[in-house]
Amino acid sequence: MVHIQILKREVKKIMKTYSSKDFYLSSFLMANACNLLDTLVEDGITTFVFELDDEVKKLIGNYYSLKSRVEPMAYGQAIRTLKNVIHASKSNSKSNYKNERYTQCAAVI
Numbered sequence: 001m002v003h004i005q006i007l008k009r010e011v012k013k014i015m016k017t018y019s020s021k022d023f024y025l026s027s028f029l030m031a032n033a034c035n036l037l038d039t040l041v042e043d044g045i046t047t048f049v050f051e052l053d054d055e056v057k058k059l060i061g062n063y064y065s066l067k068s069r070v071e072p073m074a075y076g077q078a079i080r081t082l083k084n085v086i087h088a089s090k091s092n093s094k095s096n097y098k099n100e101r102y103t104q105c106a107a108v109i
Helices: 023-031 056-062 072-095
Strands: 012-014 017-020 035-041 045-049 106-108
Touching: 017 023, 023 035, 023 045, 023 056, 023 072, 035 072, 045 072
Parallel strands: none
Antiparallel strands: 012 106, 017 045, 035 045
């Protein structure tokens, strides 16, 4: 009888991120199915944190060079979603006064 032991190990891959305070760029990225990882609020300013990959880099470049197209309904929905995120974080920050938030971007594969 042969016993085979399989060891599970977690491999952590550090994820590259892109942070933006630009609400409309962030909405554009959301409308293009980019992965929103986190939102950070400091002094009333919201920063949106996205997973950074080649597609996101391409979308950002196209956005700023005015070469982008976006489906209007998806863009409108992304704007509403991010507004809800901003308002929710403001109400949470009022109830959690002085509560600091730290995040680490690591994916387990």
